[in-house]
Amino acid sequence: MAFSGEHHPGVAPTPEETQGFRLNHTMLRIKDPERALAFYSQVFGMQVMRRLDFEEMQFSLYFLANLEDGDTVPEDVSARTAWTFSQKGLLELTHNWGTEDQPDFAYHDGNAEPQGFGHICFCVPNLEAAQAWFDEHDVTFVKRADQGKMQDVIFVKDADGYWIEVIQADRMANKGD
């Protein structure tokens, strides 16, 4: 029997009408696209699948993915756009033009008050190698793998100060109750 989800108060059986629903992306606003793209491409290995510019509304959107062996991304821009919006686990970065030139401009990370959004999380094949890689790139740590109550869990900050959790899947098996 295939596992079909834990039962908890509120949880309903999966309705047929939701078949094919996928969590495609998470959107974060960024101050400076050059800095944010450098961070996510260089440190987290993401690639820009599609950039959309909205001249009238003065903003640009960047859709980033971690490509894997076996991913066949179409070259054709229209086919590639459809591919991009059918994937799971993408990141959308929204740049409102001009914020990069305002010295005091900063976005809210959701962990300071008022709270809401907490973080995005990447799984990686090797936690120690990832931590060394972040050190190599002078990434700001919120906590290292051996700090705090959550052992084997890393938190770093992205170029805008948003928190990124980093985990190794097979070392999460014994967390919590």
Add this chain to the structure above:
Amino acid sequence: MAFSGEHHPGVAPTPEETQGFRLNHTMLRIKDPERALAFYSQVFGMQVMRRLDFEEMQFSLYFLANLEDGDTVPEDVSARTAWTFSQKGLLELTHNWGTEDQPDFAYHDGNAEPQGFGHICFCVPNLEAAQAWFDEHDVTFVKRADQGKMQDVIFVKDADGYWIEVIQADRMANKGD
């Protein structure tokens, strides 16, 4: 030749050290798990893969996924946890115990000031069917598919007021420039 990402200022070639990095999940704080789980399971077809309780710190984490044909989720809790943390496009809901009993308690959606996080986005097989489905469940709309400048894009609110974008991949091909 496989497509390997658009070039933009800041974008670096994908380093070998980031191979296997995956955007596993996005974490949002929720006030009432029963309401939030009802919403994400009933309206968006997500299932709880793993709940983790932290008695000492008085919070619980719920990790939700949209399962698809071909997903083979282990029954064994330890194997299932490792499976959960190796996927893409999951949602983590964090419940700090007791908030559900505070009438005026609410989390910040990131779109009101101070801004930061914007939304999560689901792709669906049929946008009109999804819109009718949301109506059937009295979901609160930010905008319907035919409203505003972004045609063919729906925005709804979840049980905590976070924005959820809903799109149909093959109708996104001609967006932006």
